[in-house]
Amino acid sequence: PVHVNMGMGVGGIPMCETAPIDAVTRCNKAMVEIAHVDGVQVGVGDTAGMAVPHFMASGMGGIRTAGDLVARMEYSKDMKIDKAKEYVAKKLGLSTLDIADEYIMRELREELKIGVVTGLPGAPRGIAAKMNIEHLLGIKINSCEKFRGMLKKQEKQRRKKNETN
Numbered sequence: 001p002v003h004v005n006m007g008m009g010v011g012g013i014p015m016c017e018t019a020p021i022d023a024v025t026r027c028n029k030a031m032v033e034i035a036h037v038d039g040v041q042v043g044v045g046d047t048a049g050m051a052v053p054h055f056m057a058s059g060m061g062g063i064r065t066a067g068d069l070v071a072r073m074e075y076s077k078d079m080k081i082d083k084a085k086e087y088v089a090k091k092l093g094l095s096t097l098d099i100a101d102e103y104i105m106r107e108l109r110e111e112l113k114i115g116v117v118t119g120l121p122g123a124p125r126g127i128a129a130k131m132n133i134e135h136l137l138g139i140k141i142n143s144c145e146k147f148r149g150m151l152k153k154q155e156k157q158r159r160k161k162n163e164t165n
Contacts, residue, residue: 004037032081063117064106066092066099069137076139091137112136 009015012027031037066088073084085096092112098104109116114136115129124132130141 002035002037003041004031004035005041006031063109063115064102066105069114069133070099072133072137072139072141076137076141088137 004011006013006024006027008019011031012023013019014023066085069088069092070081070084073079073087074081077084077087079087085099089096089099092099092108094104094108106116110120110123112132113124113129114132115125116123119125127144127147131144133139134141134144
């Protein structure tokens, strides 16, 4: 996937503290339609105010919605954003519009135990939530694979220690 850096002064974004939403929207749309990029990012040198217009123009909200799930499909299966959204929506039993709705996704994320922004007592977080995401999307996540490898290694060491005792 190609994610273009659309900071201030790049790709038609004006040089100002917080870029106007209409300008950012036009620039983002042009990059997607003309340059066929998969996403937009903001450089580390840009002001914090650049993230808000980009989020409003094209963001999916990360873990607040299904943005993290869509991104995982883009990276793990080399999908373009529209196909990734369709795949995730199908897996969740929702429409592509619903997967960007914070209210719908909050309830569904809790139900599927795939992580939410705020902590919930007893709800899976971190690696446990990622393992549920793996199962849901039918993918492998590197950190989960690494964790399972560490567990196997520890189990092997424990068995070896028990055999010597």
